[in-house]
Amino acid sequence: MPLRSLVDGERAEIVRCLIGSSGPLAERKAFTRPDVVRLAVPMLYGYATDELDRVVSGVIGHREAIPLVGQPGARGRAWAAASALATEAAIAAVAERLADRHGKVAVELPKVRAAIAAKEAALGQALTQGQRQAAEAITTSGRGLDLVVGVAGSGKTTSLEVVRTAFEAEGYRVLGTAISGQAARALHDEAGVESRTIASLVWRMGHGKLRLDDRTVLLIDEAGMTDDPAMLKLLAAVDVVGAKAVVIGDHRQLGAVGPGGGLEALVNRHVKAVHVLGENVRQRDTGERHALEALRAGKVGDAVDWYQRNDRLEIVATRMDAVETAVDAWHADVRAGSESVLLAWRRVDVAALNDRARKQCVKDASVTGPELEAPGGKRYAAGDRVVTLAPSADGRFVTSERASVVRVSGEALHVRFADGQDDILSRDELAKDRLDHAYAVTLHRMQGATVDRAHVLADGGGRELAYVAMSRAGESTHVYVVADDTDQAVDDLTKEWGTERRQRWLIDTDKPAGVGAPRRPDLARRADSAIRLARLRAEHDAVEAVAPDAEGRLAALRAQLRLEQVVPAAARGIGLP
Numbered sequence: 001m002p003l004r005s006l007v008d009g010e011r012a013e014i015v016r017c018l019i020g021s022s023g024p025l026a027e028r029k030a031f032t033r034p035d036v037v038r039l040a041v042p043m044l045y046g047y048a049t050d051e052l053d054r055v056v057s058g059v060i061g062h063r064e065a066i067p068l069v070g071q072p073g074a075r076g077r078a079w080a081a082a083s084a085l086a087t088e089a090a091i092a093a094v095a096e097r098l099a100d101r102h103g104k105v106a107v108e109l110p111k112v113r114a115a116i117a118a119k120e121a122a123l124g125q126a127l128t129q130g131q132r133q134a135a136e137a138i139t140t141s142g143r144g145l146d147l148v149v150g151v152a153g154s155g156k157t158t159s160l161e162v163v164r165t166a167f168e169a170e171g172y173r174v175l176g177t178a179i180s181g182q183a184a185r186a187l188h189d190e191a192g193v194e195s196r197t198i199a200s201l202v203w204r205m206g207h208g209k210l211r212l213d214d215r216t217v218l219l220i221d222e223a224g225m226t227d228d229p230a231m232l233k234l235l236a237a238v239d240v241v242g243a244k245a246v247v248i249g250d251h252r253q254l255g256a257v258g259p260g261g262g263l264e265a266l267v268n269r270h271v272k273a274v275h276v277l278g279e280n281v282r283q284r285d286t287g288e289r290h291a292l293e294a295l296r297a298g299k300v301g302d303a304v305d306w307y308q309r310n311d312r313l314e315i316v317a318t319r320m321d322a323v324e325t326a327v328d329a330w331h332a333d334v335r336a337g338s339e340s341v342l343l344a345w346r347r348v349d350v351a352a353l354n355d356r357a358r359k360q361c362v363k364d365a366s367v368t369g370p371e372l373e374a375p376g377g378k379r380y381a382a383g384d385r386v387v388t389l390a391p392s393a394d395g396r397f398v399t400s401e402r403a404s405v406v407r408v409s410g411e412a413l414h415v416r417f418a419d420g421q422d423d424i425l426s427r428d429e430l431a432k433d434r435l436d437h438a439y440a441v442t443l444h445r446m447q448g449a450t451v452d453r454a455h456v457l458a459d460g461g462g463r464e465l466a467y468v469a470m471s472r473a474g475e476s477t478h479v480y481v482v483a484d485d486t487d488q489a490v491d492d493l494t495k496e497w498g499t500e501r502r503q504r505w506l507i508d509t510d511k512p513a514g515v516g517a518p519r520r521p522d523l524a525r526r527a528d529s530a531i532r533l534a535r536l537r538a539e540h541d542a543v544e545a546v547a548p549d550a551e552g553r554l555a556a557l558r559a560q561l562r563l564e565q566v567v568p569a570a571a572r573g574i575g576l577p
Contacts, residue, residue, distance in 0.1 A: 005048045006055075014043055015058040019065055021083035021534070027258055029506055030068060030078045033060065063530050068510040080506050084259055086534030087228045088505045091262055092269065094235045094539065098144035098245060099270045105217060105244035106142035107166045115166040119158065127162075131155055134275040135162040138246055144238065147267055147274045148248040151296060152471035153282025153450075156248060157190035160219060163246070164193050167217050175212075177201045178221040179230065179256070181391050181398025183448055187221050189419060195221075197391075197398070198230045205237055205546040212547075214242035222448065223249035224502075227258035229542075236539060237546035240553050251502060252296050253468050254447050261503040268508070282450060282474050295467050300498045303470075304490055307479065314480045315489045322480040323349075326455045327356040329478060330439070333453050335364075340453040342440035343469050345461035353440030353457065358384070361439070372408045376432025382407045386415065387438035387445060396423055400445040402438050443468050450474060458482070458493060462501035533564045 006014070017023050024039050025031050033056060040055045059065060064082040116135060120126050127135075131154075138146045138159075150156040164174045176187040176195035188195040196204070198220075204210035212218065218238055220226065226234075226249075238245040251264035267274050283289045287306060295303035307313050314329075316322045326342055333340035342353045361367040367383040374380060384405040391398045403415040403423075411427045429435065443465050454473035458481045470477050483489035540557040543550055 004046070006051050011051070011055060011058060014040070014055055015062060017043070018055075019059050019062050019081055021081070021537075023081070025059070025065075026081040026083045028081075029084065029259060029261075029503060030080050030510065032078050036060065064534070066530060068506065078510070080510070082530040082534040083538065084228075085506055085531050086538045087232055087259070088262075088265070088507050089531060089535045090539040090542070091228060091232050091235060092265070092507075093535070094232065094239050095145055095266050095270065098235065098239055099273050101144035101242075103142045104144065104214065104242060105167075105172060107139040107170050109136065109140050111169065112136050112139045112162070112166045115162050115169065118165070119162050123158075127158060128155065128277075128279045128281060130275075130277045130279050131159045131162075134277055135159045135166070137275050138163050139166045141273070143273055144242075144244055145235075145266075145270065145273055146244075146246050147263075147270060148246065148277065149267060149274060150248065150250055150277035151280055152250065152253065152292065152467065153280040153474075154277035155281050156277055157187070159277065160187070160191040160193065160221075160248070163217075163219075164191055172215050172217050174217045174219065175201070176219040176221060177234065179226045180222065180400060182400035182445070183222040183225075185398050185401070186448055187219065193219060195219075198226065198234065202230070202233050202237075202546055206548060208549075212237055212241045212243045216241070216243040218243060218245050220245060220247045221249065223247045223263040224251045224260075225249070225254055225256055225447070226262065227256040227260050228262050229258070229538075231262040232538060232542045233546050236542040240543055240547045240550045252464060254444060254464055255502045259503070261505045261508075264502070265505040265508055280471075282471065284474055285476070288476070292467070292471050295463065295470060295497065298463070298498075298500075300463065300494050304493045304497065307470075307493075308486065308490055312476070312478050313486070313489055313493070314478055315483050315486055316480060317482070317484075319349075319352075319482055322457055322482055323352050323356050326457055326478075326480045327353060327360060327439075330357065330453075330455045331360045331364075333455075334366075338452040338475070340455065341446065341451045341472065342455050342457070343443055343446060343472070344440060344457040344459050345443055345465050345469075346459050347442065349457050349459050350440045350442055354437040357439030358437055370408050372411065372413060372430070374430035374432070374435065375427065378430075378432060378435070378437065380405055380408065380413055380430070380435075380437075385438040386413075387436055387441055388434065389436055390434045392429065400441075402441075446472050453477070455480065458496070460496060462499040463497050464500070464502050466497040529564070533561070536561050536564060 018039055019025050036056045036059050040052060044051050065079045066082050066085055068078045068080055116127060116132055134148055167174050174193055176193035177198050178184040179198050181197050184195040184197050187193045220234055235245055249263050280289045291303045291306040314325055316325055330340050330342050344350045344353060367381050369382040371379045371381045382405055386403050386405060388397055388399055388401045401417055403417040406414040406416055413425045415425055416422050447468050449472060451473050452475045454477040456469045456477060456479045458479050481489040481493060483492055536557060543553055
């Protein structure tokens with residue numbers, strides 16, 4: 001029986017699903033023809049073999065597929081979805097409006113300095129110069145947008161607490177948000193800011209449960225981990241009501257899971273609005289601080305050399321040896337009373353570390369009593385260290401909160417979270433996708449956290465992950481490397497940590513074929529028009545998601561969309577913003 005062919009409508013729908021604004025290609029920074037083939041093949045099972053070429057050609061030739069010129073590292077032609085480029089362009093346009101707006105949300109300098117003095121008195125010590133300057137600049141600039149770049153361990157929440165105090169004393173409402181629940185909770189606990197996750201904040205704004213106004217200051221924390229669509233929604237919400245946004249993060253640490261790069265792009269574009277917290281106050285050893293500075297700056301050889309000379313590299317023969325050696329060192333820390341953590345990038349390594357560590361704790365009787373077998377097979381008992389993998393439905397806890405098991409009661413666990421709060425986790429909250437052991441955790445669950453000592457399994461991930469891993473502990477951090485000798489370990493780490501994996505905006509690192517003077521004017525017109533149209537659509541959808549009652553702004557965007565669809569931008573000589 002011959003395989004059937006697609007009809008035109010079916011083929012067009014598959015192409016739209018691949019390249020559309022919510023399709024898999026739109027979630028990539030760039031894609032090649034082989035990428036399209038890999039995504040299309042599962043969708044064409046049972047159809048004629050020549051349909052694959054037709055679908056791939058349909059995607060490559062689609063209006064929303066923008067050819068890229070000179071993509072770094074590309075071995076062949078690369079494309080990007082117009083919606084991905086458009087989101088970047090929309091963020092740039094909204095951020096520019098915010099950065100250019102002055103004289104609105106501001107506090108007088110003497111009042112800010114009074115807030116700084118009060119914080120210093122409470123701490124019993126002076127703020128760093130960077131903390132003082134950032135707090136003063138953010139509160140007095142009057143800009144609609146300020147940006148804070150804080151290196152690991154720079155004490156950003158101390159500055160943000162001063163910012164909150166100064167603004168609130170003048171009657172402003174300060175709200176905080178972050179992509180992860182743990183980061184939002186830390187903003188609340190450490191800086192006293194009313195905070196929610198970005199998903200929660202956007203939902204509440206879109207459903208009329210929360211409204212921003214021109215007396216609102218929105219702190220967007222861990223912005224390097226915020227994907228571009230989320231960043232656009234937040235900045236659009238601030239822009240439409242005349243509020244102020246403070247974007248805080250470090251593009252040298254962990255990046256967004258989805259399309260990202262917005263923080264670095266904004267920092268590069270708005271230098272006058274950037275405030276740097278560059279002094280690390282976390283690591284007690286000044287030599288280790290310098291090593292971290294070198295690692296962050298890309299001087300990887302200098303950093304690895306310091307770790308090797310100061311006995312921070314543990315060379316082992318096999319992966320199992322690495323797991324056992326790391327756990328033994330961690331166990332010795334715990335028995336000595338130190339707050340210590342095991343870290344790895346890959347989940348399989350975290351699982352191996354957790355398994356070994358729990359066996360040690362059962363052996364020394366720090367984990368005791370009856371065990372509860374949770375759905376999925378994990379076992380918990382009194383003394384177990386656990387971490388939440390998902391938020392509770394009623395908001396009692398958020399993702400990545402660590403706790404210890406106090407006791408087992410029937411089908412439930414009585415736990416005490418790190419902030420001292422007691423809770424009871426029911427059976428549904430114990431499933432393998434909702435709870436795990438926390439003797440070892442992934443690096444993504446540790447960004448922003450601080451411990452005394454850390455033991456890191458070297459298992460890849462690049463420089464950004466290495467920087468986060470090596471900056472969590474105030475006292476010391478040790479790395480466990482599988483190698484034949486020290487020279488090989490140093491060489492392997494230098495190569496791995498020298499690899500940057502952070503995302504950058506396509507409109508900064510590549511050139512869409514429509515920009516400049518390409519060889520094909522028709523391609524230029526198509527690219528310019530597609531990006532312009534998609535940018536307007538992206539901004540309209542963002543405003544509608546967070547401020548559905550902003551009819552004036554929405555009406556203006558709809559009018560621009562209609563005009564763009566009738567008279568493409570390229571025909572009117574309009575370029576990218």
